[in-house]
Amino acid sequence: MTGTVFENAIEATRLVKTYGDVRALDGLDLEVEAGTVFGLLGPNGAGKSTTVKILTTLSRPDSGSARVAGQDVLAEPVRVRHAIGVVGQKHGGDPDATGRENLVLQGELYGISGAGLKRRVAESLERFGLADAADRQVKTWSGGMQRRLDVALGLLHQPQVLFLDEPTTGLDPEARAGMWAEIERLAREERMTILLTTHYLEEADRLAARLAIVDRGRIVARGTPDELKGELAGDTIQVELADHDGVAARGALERVEGIADVLVDGRTLRARARDGGAAIPGVLAALEARGVRAASVTLARPSLDDVYLRYAGRTFEHAEAQA
Amino acid sequence: MTTAARQTWQVSLRYLRALLRQPAFVVITLVQPVIWLLLFGALFESVTEIPGFGGGSYVDFLTPGIVVMLAVSSAGWTGMAFIDDMDRGVMDRMLVSPAWRGALNLGNVAQAVLSVVIQTVVIVLLALALGADYANGVGGVLVLILVAALLAAAFASLSNGLAVLARQRETLIGAVSLVLLPLTFLSSALMQPSLAPGWIRAIATVNPVNWASDAARSAAMGSFDWGLVAGRVGLLVALVVLCAGFATRAFGVYQRSL
Numbered sequence: 001m002t003g004t005v006f007e008n009a010i011e012a013t014r015l016v017k018t019y020g021d022v023r024a025l026d027g028l029d030l031e032v033e034a035g036t037v038f039g040l041l042g043p044n045g046a047g048k049s050t051t052v053k054i055l056t057t058l059s060r061p062d063s064g065s066a067r068v069a070g071q072d073v074l075a076e077p078v079r080v081r082h083a084i085g086v087v088g089q090k091h092g093g094d095p096d097a098t099g100r101e102n103l104v105l106q107g108e109l110y111g112i113s114g115a116g117l118k119r120r121v122a123e124s125l126e127r128f129g130l131a132d133a134a135d136r137q138v139k140t141w142s143g144g145m146q147r148r149l150d151v152a153l154g155l156l157h158q159p160q161v162l163f164l165d166e167p168t169t170g171l172d173p174e175a176r177a178g179m180w181a182e183i184e185r186l187a188r189e190e191r192m193t194i195l196l197t198t199h200y201l202e203e204a205d206r207l208a209a210r211l212a213i214v215d216r217g218r219i220v221a222r223g224t225p226d227e228l229k230g231e232l233a234g235d236t237i238q239v240e241l242a243d244h245d246g247v248a249a250r251g252a253l254e255r256v257e258g259i260a261d262v263l264v265d266g267r268t269l270r271a272r273a274r275d276g277g278a279a280i281p282g283v284l285a286a287l288e289a290r291g292v293r294a295a296s297v298t299l300a301r302p303s304l305d306d307v308y309l310r311y312a313g314r315t316f317e318h319a320e321a322q323a
Numbered sequence: 324m325t326t327a328a329r330q331t332w333q334v335s336l337r338y339l340r341a342l343l344r345q346p347a348f349v350v351i352t353l354v355q356p357v358i359w360l361l362l363f364g365a366l367f368e369s370v371t372e373i374p375g376f377g378g379g380s381y382v383d384f385l386t387p388g389i390v391v392m393l394a395v396s397s398a399g400w401t402g403m404a405f406i407d408d409m410d411r412g413v414m415d416r417m418l419v420s421p422a423w424r425g426a427l428n429l430g431n432v433a434q435a436v437l438s439v440v441i442q443t444v445v446i447v448l449l450a451l452a453l454g455a456d457y458a459n460g461v462g463g464v465l466v467l468i469l470v471a472a473l474l475a476a477a478f479a480s481l482s483n484g485l486a487v488l489a490r491q492r493e494t495l496i497g498a499v500s501l502v503l504l505p506l507t508f509l510s511s512a513l514m515q516p517s518l519a520p521g522w523i524r525a526i527a528t529v530n531p532v533n534w535a536s537d538a539a540r541s542a543a544m545g546s547f548d549w550g551l552v553a554g555r556v557g558l559l560v561a562l563v564v565l566c567a568g569f570a571t572r573a574f575g576v577y578q579r580s581l
Binding site: 053078086096097113150153 | 329330333334337340408411412413419578579
């Protein structure tokens with residue numbers, strides 16, 4: 001590889017991909033600056049994995065174009081493949097082979113061999129804490145170890161851009177914390193460009209320097225986690241209704257001073273307030289005046305969940321359930 | 324070694340190791356030829372006495388037929404490993420690597436061919452113990468093994484290509500089961516062609532299993548007919564190339580559907 005300097009490690013323009021009648025990507029645009037961790041956040045079925053499949057040359061878009069590490073994914077797929085590492089949603093390791101055999105084959109597939117490969121495999125096993133189990137079949141390993149092997153496989157050829165498709169889905173909390181620490185280390189020490197997809201809001205908040213929210217095959221919002229949360233000035237008031245009279249309650253709330261963006265989602269009402277603490281008495285009074293009973297009223301600083309709600313017009317859980 | 328050859332070798336090592344780690348499978352692979360030769364041998368013992376068959380030893384007649392039949396049926400299942408790889412993330416991981424697509428197919432084919440060669444050797448030795456007369460000596464037997472290997476290579480690629488396109492165990496099992504016996508019966512593997520009806524003889528001329536069984540029998544057991552053997556081997560080589568091309572291209576079709 002030449003040491004070409006490019007500002008954006010990933011650029012995707014108006015990607016469209018349909019599966020039968022389903023429009024998985026509907027004109028998705030994406031830019032990821034080199035050397036940063038970028039989070040692609042969205043519920044299942046939003047189009048995150050389809051985006052990753054196209055950017056990693058596994059699949060092709062119906063229309064649109066994309067460049068990864070300075071190379072066109074459609075015109076120069078082999079060059080892109082040399083430059084990227086991919087950790088897919090499913091385990092990529094061969095369960096019947098040992099950890100070491102998996103890594104050696106991976107190196108050979110990328111054209112690395114001989115003593116250099118042997119050394120790299122040993123280093124990789126050491127670094128990911130897999131050295132003791134290296135010569136056991138992968139199917140005897142724990143889920144967390146198998147996930148670490150997936151990352152080790154993705155990094156073995158020292159890629160410029162790493163794709164992590166839901167790296168912590170299905171991991172227990174301890175393994176998840178370990179994975180987060182590893183991703184933070186890669187970003188900090190190796191300045192690697194990482195595209196991370198996740199449907200965990202907290203994961204995107206913690207790891208991604210910038211993120212984009214994907215909904216129904218499009219990017220609906222982008223920015224740093226703080227920027228996105230900052231757009232939602234003030235606090236979030238959440239009211240759980242005891243009955244289903246959401247519409248009447250909405251009307252009541254909208255008339256309260258200092259309350260904006262009232263959204264109804266089932267029996268939950270959400271609204272933004274410049275000063276949540278000051279607004280609550282008014283909210284309670286307005287609900288009582290309409291005869292609507294509130295089961296609970298909570299107040300929170302804006303989270304990415306609220307950002308998602310604002311841009312996608314539905315809550316995260318709701319979108320997941322629809323997917 | 325070129326990168327392509329290295330990659331093919333490394334991929335085949337992976338499938339070979341997986342095979343060797345299932346002792347039951349290894350035992351079945353070795354026992355199967357024994358059962359087939361003994362079973363078919365017992366059943367067809369008097370086949371050479373049918374008027375018009377031409378006489379001779381039943382072991383001599385059946386050995387090349389069993390070799391060919393076993394080569395097709397063993398190689399036919401090669402694609403099952405690909406379906407496992409697709410169900411897991413292994414196939415996608417290999418496909419996002421810059422590895423030569425041909426190596427992904429040929430590595431698996433090499434494993435299938437090696438199994439068939441070992442099975443063929445078992446049959447050859449067992450038949451020898453049963454009194455088979457290899458009229459053309461070691462040379463003839465080597466051609467017999469070559470023919471089995473080529474036939475296995477073609478059907479292994481075909482199986483891989485089908486597996487990648489169908490992506491479902493059931494479809495592959497159905498396809499293999501559907502073609503296996505007709506291919507065998509529409510050939511000279513188990514029956515003298517002169518005794519088969521004309522339409523079967525007509526179909527047999529385009530049946531690769533028949534090409535293989537004609538060549539194998541002539542090379543190992545009969546009067547070595549150079550023209551026939553070279554012609555059939557040529558056809559089989561062409562088929563191997565064609566099927567390997569099909570399997571390699573199937574990856575592209577699979578990726579477009581993702």
